[in-house]
Amino acid sequence: MLSNAASTGIKNSMLLEGSCHCGAIRFRVESSEPSPFMNCYCSICRKTAGGGGFAINLGADAETMEVEGEENISVYNARMDRGGDGTDLPPIEDAPRSPAGRRFCSVCGSALWLFDPRWPDLIHPHASAIDTPLPEPPERNHIMLDSAASWCEVPESDERERHFPEFPDESLAGWHERHGLKSRESGAE
Numbered sequence: 001m002l003s004n005a006a007s008t009g010i011k012n013s014m015l016l017e018g019s020c021h022c023g024a025i026r027f028r029v030e031s032s033e034p035s036p037f038m039n040c041y042c043s044i045c046r047k048t049a050g051g052g053g054f055a056i057n058l059g060a061d062a063e064t065m066e067v068e069g070e071e072n073i074s075v076y077n078a079r080m081d082r083g084g085d086g087t088d089l090p091p092i093e094d095a096p097r098s099p100a101g102r103r104f105c106s107v108c109g110s111a112l113w114l115f116d117p118r119w120p121d122l123i124h125p126h127a128s129a130i131d132t133p134l135p136e137p138p139e140r141n142h143i144m145l146d147s148a149a150s151w152c153e154v155p156e157s158d159e160r161e162r163h164f165p166e167f168p169d170e171s172l173a174g175w176h177e178r179h180g181l182k183s184r185e186s187g188a189e
Contacts, residue, residue: 016060018129020105020112025069027112029123033059033172035181036127037137041148044078048102049111049126053152054142056127057114058134059172065123074106138179141168 014034019026036056040046045055067073079095100116113125127134139160146165148154157163170178 013061014135015132016058016125016130017132018112018125019131020069020072020108020110020129022105022108022110024072024107025067025105025110025112027065027067027125029060029062029066029125030064031058031060031125033176033181034134035137035176035179036134037139037175038141038143038172040143041152041154042144043147044098044102045144046147046149046152048076048078048104049128053149055111057124058127058130060123060125062115062121062123072106073103073112075101075103077101135181141175143167 013030013032015028016031016034017026017028036058039054039056040050041054045057046053049055077097077100080098098116099118100114102114103112104110105112110129111126112129113123115123139162140155141162141164142154142157143164144166145154145163154163155161162168
């Protein structure tokens, strides 16, 4: 996953370059789904990467990931079913761990990306770690709102601000395709 970029058959993809705050880690990855449209309010995203009460994860091709400063990466596998408000939590040792690994800088603590081995072709960089200017999304999805903290300012729902109590049925790729932003072609040239 953290090796040099491979030929993937992605046409018109966007090269995303990112880094942590202190500069100990720099990375680059190709993405055919670079629009920062999905704001996740789950307790894991909020507490590990969401200063505004949510995190924005992008979609990218894991095979193209290149990393400098790999020795400074730490991985956190979140405890599941821990609740979001800090009350009535099961003992931490009883909560199962997620297989998804959230990468962050062990020097400055910046959240960088998430990789889940159940979907080995995908990697999810945090929009906050991307240095490349990102495209303006035509709409935003606010997901996992049942887990949102009471202090989160969630824009009112309308045709540009869609609300979901949990995960939407539509994938990252499906959202980009519906908006005419999908650039992945089947098969390499």
